[in-house]
Amino acid sequence: MNTSLSWIKAYVPDLDVTAQEYTDAMTLSGSKVEGFVSLDADLDKIVIGQITKIEKHPDADKLIVCQVDVGTGENIQIVTGASNVKENDKVPVVLDGGRVAGGHDGKKTPGGIKIKKGKLRGVPSNGMMCSIEELGSDREMYPEAPQEGIYIFEEDAVVGESAVKALGLDDVVFEYEITSNRVDCFGVLGLAREAAATFRKEFKPPVVTVTGNTEDVNDYVKIRVEDTELCPRYCARVVKNIKIAPSPKWMQRRLASQGIRPINNIVDITNYVMEEYGQPMHAYDLDTIAGREIVVRRAGKDEKFVTLDGQERLMDDSILMICDGEKAVGIAGIMGGENSMITDSVQTMLFEAACFDGTNIRLSSKKIGLRTDASGKFEKGLDPNNAIDAINRACQLIEELGAGEVVGGVVDVYGRVKEGRRIPFDPHKVNQLLGTEIEKETMLGYFKMIDLDYDSEKGEVIVPSWRQDLECLADLAEEAARFYGYDNIPASLPKGEATTGKLSFKLRIEEVARETAEFCGFSQGMTYSFESPKVFDKLLIPEDSELRKTVVISNPLGEDFSIMRTISLNGMLTSLSTNFNRRNKNVRLYELGNIYLPKQVPVTELPEERMQFTLGMYGEGDFYTMKGVVEEFFEKAGLQEKTSYDPNAEKPFLHPGRQANIIYHDQVVGYLGEIHPQTADNYSIKERVYVAVIDMPKITEFASFDRKYQGIARFPAVSRDLSMVIPKHILAGEVEKVFDARGGQYLESYELFDIYEGTQIQSGYKSLAYSLTFRAKDKTLEEADYAPAMDKIIKALEGMGIELRK
Amino acid sequence: MKEKLEQIKAEAIREIQNSDGLAKLNDVRVAFLGKKGELTAVLKSMKDVLPEERPVVGQLVNETRQSIERLIEQTKTKLEAAERDLKLKQEVIDVTLPAKKNRVGHRHPNTIALEEVERIFVGMGYEVVEGPEVEYDYYNFEALNIPANHPAKDEQDTFYINDKIVLRTQTSPVQVREMEKGKLPIRMIAPGRVFRSDEVDATHSPSFHQIEGLVVDKDITFADLKGTLAEFAKELFGEDTKVKFRPHHFPFTEPSAEVDVTCFKCKGKGCRFCKGAGWIEILGCGMVHPRVLKMSGIDPEEYSGFAFGVGLERIALLKYEIDDMRLLYENDHRFLKQF
Numbered sequence A: 001m002n003t004s005l006s007w008i009k010a011y012v013p014d015l016d017v018t019a020q021e022y023t024d025a026m027t028l029s030g031s032k033v034e035g036f037v038s039l040d041a042d043l044d045k046i047v048i049g050q051i052t053k054i055e056k057h058p059d060a061d062k063l064i065v066c067q068v069d070v071g072t073g074e075n076i077q078i079v080t081g082a083s084n085v086k087e088n089d090k091v092p093v094v095l096d097g098g099r100v101a102g103g104h105d106g107k108k109t110p111g112g113i114k115i116k117k118g119k120l121r122g123v124p125s126n127g128m129m130c131s132i133e134e135l136g137s138d139r140e141m142y143p144e145a146p147q148e149g150i151y152i153f154e155e156d157a158v159v160g161e162s163a164v165k166a167l168g169l170d171d172v173v174f175e176y177e178i179t180s181n182r183v184d185c186f187g188v189l190g191l192a193r194e195a196a197a198t199f200r201k202e203f204k205p206p207v208v209t210v211t212g213n214t215e216d217v218n219d220y221v222k223i224r225v226e227d228t229e230l231c232p233r234y235c236a237r238v239v240k241n242i243k244i245a246p247s248p249k250w251m252q253r254r255l256a257s258q259g260i261r262p263i264n265n266i267v268d269i270t271n272y273v274m275e276e277y278g279q280p281m282h283a284y285d286l287d288t289i290a291g292r293e294i295v296v297r298r299a300g301k302d303e304k305f306v307t308l309d310g311q312e313r314l315m316d317d318s319i320l321m322i323c324d325g326e327k328a329v330g331i332a333g334i335m336g337g338e339n340s341m342i343t344d345s346v347q348t349m350l351f352e353a354a355c356f357d358g359t360n361i362r363l364s365s366k367k368i369g370l371r372t373d374a375s376g377k378f379e380k381g382l383d384p385n386n387a388i389d390a391i392n393r394a395c396q397l398i399e400e401l402g403a404g405e406v407v408g409g410v411v412d413v414y415g416r417v418k419e420g421r422r423i424p425f426d427p428h429k430v431n432q433l434l435g436t437e438i439e440k441e442t443m444l445g446y447f448k449m450i451d452l453d454y455d456s457e458k459g460e461v462i463v464p465s466w467r468q469d470l471e472c473l474a475d476l477a478e479e480a481a482r483f484y485g486y487d488n489i490p491a492s493l494p495k496g497e498a499t500t501g502k503l504s505f506k507l508r509i510e511e512v513a514r515e516t517a518e519f520c521g522f523s524q525g526m527t528y529s530f531e532s533p534k535v536f537d538k539l540l541i542p543e544d545s546e547l548r549k550t551v552v553i554s555n556p557l558g559e560d561f562s563i564m565r566t567i568s569l570n571g572m573l574t575s576l577s578t579n580f581n582r583r584n585k586n587v588r589l590y591e592l593g594n595i596y597l598p599k600q601v602p603v604t605e606l607p608e609e610r611m612q613f614t615l616g617m618y619g620e621g622d623f624y625t626m627k628g629v630v631e632e633f634f635e636k637a638g639l640q641e642k643t644s645y646d647p648n649a650e651k652p653f654l655h656p657g658r659q660a661n662i663i664y665h666d667q668v669v670g671y672l673g674e675i676h677p678q679t680a681d682n683y684s685i686k687e688r689v690y691v692a693v694i695d696m697p698k699i700t701e702f703a704s705f706d707r708k709y710q711g712i713a714r715f716p717a718v719s720r721d722l723s724m725v726i727p728k729h730i731l732a733g734e735v736e737k738v739f740d741a742r743g744g745q746y747l748e749s750y751e752l753f754d755i756y757e758g759t760q761i762q763s764g765y766k767s768l769a770y771s772l773t774f775r776a777k778d779k780t781l782e783e784a785d786y787a788p789a790m791d792k793i794i795k796a797l798e799g800m801g802i803e804l805r806k
Numbered sequence B: 001m002k003e004k005l006e007q008i009k010a011e012a013i014r015e016i017q018n019s020d021g022l023a024k025l026n027d028v029r030v031a032f033l034g035k036k037g038e039l040t041a042v043l044k045s046m047k048d049v050l051p052e053e054r055p056v057v058g059q060l061v062n063e064t065r066q067s068i069e070r071l072i073e074q075t076k077t078k079l080e081a082a083e084r085d086l087k088l089k090q091e092v093i094d095v096t097l098p099a100k101k102n103r104v105g106h107r108h109p110n111t112i113a114l115e116e117v118e119r120i121f122v123g124m125g126y127e128v129v130e131g132p133e134v135e136y137d138y139y140n141f142e143a144l145n146i147p148a149n150h151p152a153k154d155e156q157d158t159f160y161i162n163d164k165i166v167l168r169t170q171t172s173p174v175q176v177r178e179m180e181k182g183k184l185p186i187r188m189i190a191p192g193r194v195f196r197s198d199e200v201d202a203t204h205s206p207s208f209h210q211i212e213g214l215v216v217d218k219d220i221t222f223a224d225l226k227g228t229l230a231e232f233a234k235e236l237f238g239e240d241t242k243v244k245f246r247p248h249h250f251p252f253t254e255p256s257a258e259v260d261v262t263c264f265k266c267k268g269k270g271c272r273f274c275k276g277a278g279w280i281e282i283l284g285c286g287m288v289h290p291r292v293l294k295m296s297g298i299d300p301e302e303y304s305g306f307a308f309g310v311g312l313e314r315i316a317l318l319k320y321e322i323d324d325m326r327l328l329y330e331n332d333h334r335f336l337k338q339f
Helices: A005-011 A019-028 A188-198 A249-257 A265-277 A357-369 A372-380 A385-401 A427-434 A442-449 A473-484 A503-520 A569-581 A621-634 A677-682 A694-700 A733-744 A782-800 B002-018 B024-032 B038-048 B050-091 B109-123 B151-155 B175-180 B222-238 B290-295 B310-318
Strands: A001-006 A030-040 A044-056 A064-070 A075-079 A090-102 A106-115 A119-120 A121-124 A128-129 A174-176 A224-227 A231-240 A280-284 A292-299 A305-306 A312-314 A320-323 A328-331 A348-356 A411-414 A422-424 A454-455 A459-463 A588-597 A610-618 A645-647 A654-664 A667-675 A689-695 A718-727 A747-756 A765-774 A802-805 B135-137 B165-167 B186-195 B207-217 B243-250 B255-261 B281-286 B304-311
Touching: A001 A005, A001 A188, A005 A174, A005 A188, A005 A249, A019 B243, A030 A188, A044 A075, A075 A090, A075 A121, A075 A128, A075 A454, A119 B002, A121 B243, A128 B050, A174 A459, A174 B024, A188 A265, A188 A442, A224 A231, A224 A411, A224 A621, A231 A385, A249 A265, A265 A280, A265 A372, A265 B002, A265 B024, A280 A328, A292 A328, A292 B002, A320 A357, A328 A765, A348 A385, A348 A454, A357 A372, A372 A411, A411 A422, A411 B310, A422 A473, A427 A473, A427 B222, A442 A473, A459 B038, A473 B243, A503 A588, A503 A610, A503 A621, A503 A694, A569 A610, A569 B050, A588 B050, A610 A694, A621 A654, A621 A689, A621 B038, A654 A689, A654 A694, A667 A677, A689 A694, A718 A782, A733 A747, A733 A765, A733 A782, A765 A782, A782 A802, B002 B024, B002 B038, B002 B050, B024 B038, B024 B050, B024 B186, B024 B281, B038 B050, B109 B186, B109 B207, B109 B310, B165 B310, B175 B186, B175 B207, B175 B290, B222 B304, B222 B310, B243 B281, B255 B304, B281 B310
Parallel strands: A224 A292
Antiparallel strands: A001 A174, A030 A174, A044 A064, A044 A090, A064 A075, A090 A106, A090 A128, A119 A121, A231 A348, A231 A411, A280 A348, A292 A320, A305 A312, A320 A328, A422 A459, A454 A459, A588 A610, A610 A689, A645 A654, A654 A667, A667 A689, A718 A765, A718 A802, A747 A765, B135 B165, B186 B207, B207 B304, B243 B255, B255 B281, B281 B304
């Protein structure tokens, strides 16, 4: 929404503020001004001049030399290339040292262009005559300006006066951000009311007098509203003997300030009142209305209709149509029909000012893909009481401007009259909510400024029907607050019962995950929750996998963002790929983000959201580096049992020989491995990639911040080495299981210190060497204490076909 | 005898003084004080001394021994210090050679910003809670006073799963879930992912984060909201930060406000960063709408509350002067390692 300052001042005559003051104050009282444009910011020293004499340039065929009276008593000489001027024309003249906004071509120069005295082909020129483009505007807004050349004023323009003022360019246009609840502020009058209240000035709306001849409109047209839900009010008036002509300059200028192109008196009046009152209206050529009857009804199924922009559109039975005795003539509230539009030859016109159901207009406009100025206003839900004022205002203007003869009377189909709401008013409660001590009378004073009356007998505030947003006491509190000034409300902190600030256990464990990952060199990434269903193919996930059952977005931004992820790897691999392709070396990333597992397909209840801790890396490091990160995290999260790894994870996207499920407390809590070269290829990563995915809900279940001091061993340890040759297929983990099971009470720890596969031992075998540490808490160990355990271990290993080396 | 001792002593002193290293000094020690040393030899010859002179001679021998020992000890300390000095001189390194870093990873700027916000509010007694990202339409809209067909539903460009389930467009539904639990008073913040169908560009992302705040108690006022958020802004952006509350509209709060803070680059003078305004909009807030309280089972006659919502990315972009939102989701290591 835009308004010019001059249009606001038309209703608040005492308003005397700078553009910046207006901007600041209006914003603080709730009508946010996003910015403003001073139309004359780059215009300087431009007056109305009259050409007294034109001569040919002695040395240039295309130039003329003009003597121009600029009201100083002395003519100035200006050389111009424009061909549209003649003697006695009144034109805008930039004097020496003045500025214009841009060039002939309409291109604006920031800061403007300075005009100086000079010579053109040897002839002195002491200023410049301007086109409308040079003044920073265009022919759209000033249709009377010539196609090409200098702007020429009407004869009554006063020589020597400011041309900027005469053109209405001494104005400021404000751009507002109006919130959807303030329907009334989508009209200039609504904003002017706010401005008057903000600056404590008198608000003077136009005085509408109901005009019309002695005829009766009911003799011209019949109106029947079939669907009063979708059309609570329909007002119609008739104008005859229409004289199409340009509208007056003042009206054109105001429309121009809103960015509306002036067309002719009838169209301009319609637009003017729409902007002024926020009430869209429509004009039909009454001679095209069959049976001189208007019926407001829903469209038939698959009804086709050609709108006045010449396009055929498909309707359905939820769309409200304006029809005549035979056919549809307009889509209610959105656009009129080609068949009934006003042409220059119109004789008699039907004026419509109606109120339509906002939601229906919004949905219809969406459905047919047509959004207009009118529908944009209707969909906010207009005040039906405004319609009658608007149509009378339009008819008043038609008479005032001599655009036609208004037929007496109004057809007004208005079923349930909308009354102003009444809200019980309790100033104490308002103060209690705001934390203020505003006097009751002060509040009522604020209310009065915006036309909220007070019924002192009942203690109720009476809300005008245009303020449909005011429903309860909290709404009145806001009205009081914004005119009292949000700035003037004190600042305090909540009192009352103290509460404990804290993070949930889940969030604390996530913090541990972040810390561990970062200590291990992983940086945190974030990726989208939705992705493409093609992801499953990239990850080589089989067609029948449960992972392919997803939560599907019904209106996605595109297929690439259409399903909620059921696996967290795609985001990670995509990020690693981005890094790889940008030649970043040794990249380690982690992410904490949800996957979304539907409980059923199609989804009927909320999916399960599971936080995944995903790690990925390429460059330095290998499988065991990643495994180390997993175990560091488990330790920090207080997982005290031993973690084991099952190589049969069966993840298709991982290297078949380099993957494992992570097992804790007999449960799979995640997996890790090297990315399958095919998958790496699918993500264009030409290095080995290692990933780990940890299911955080499982970890949270086992995690703990409890720690118990175990005592530091005071007695010496005994260390025994075990060197063995074992068949390749036996995993180190199986050997370690033997240590765990048979190590006895004194086995404190064991450590793999050598592993060898190669020519020194027979093929199919590998050699492992462990150092086992025994220790007692209460004594120095004798050989007899740990020898039986060693024997048991050795026996068990031998039973597995493992050869112990001495 | 006495002369002999004097002579030994003088000789020892000379030898000690001539020692140019610890090894040499040790040789001297052995030569004079060792088992076969000269002084020991003197002691051994004590038997030749008259019994009545023995105590005198014995004392003399001891004194000589002690003075030699003392001198050796002193010289040893001196020589050791000299040797250490020499060693230290030889160990000089080039301290300007590159550091060996333990390549620690970096936290996402969103998270850093979030942790700052959490720290501030946890300090004020707020609990950090979470809610589902895929949410019922009821919690995302209806319970927040945004009924079916409300234009606000269009404004928020919602992603739908079906007509009952949406990707939450705001973290506000967590308010409702928290209020429904019925445990009062409430002081909470709820950070999390939200979704709106905006095409990706420098200032938009279909997925971003918000932090919702909610306080419900007896006698909570708009003044409390102002004080709380002023405190928050100062903590987050610096002690000299000023806040401005502008009236605004949200369906679930009344009165509502948008909050601007003084631009932390120019301190409110107006610069390119704040587009000359001197102020930067950071959040929306208001008093919880009585209808929202009622729908969540709280009596608005007895309780009141305030709520606010902050865009996390907005804070991160502003605070770290990141000029393109897409950087936050690309995870380029060269970007991440700056935080």
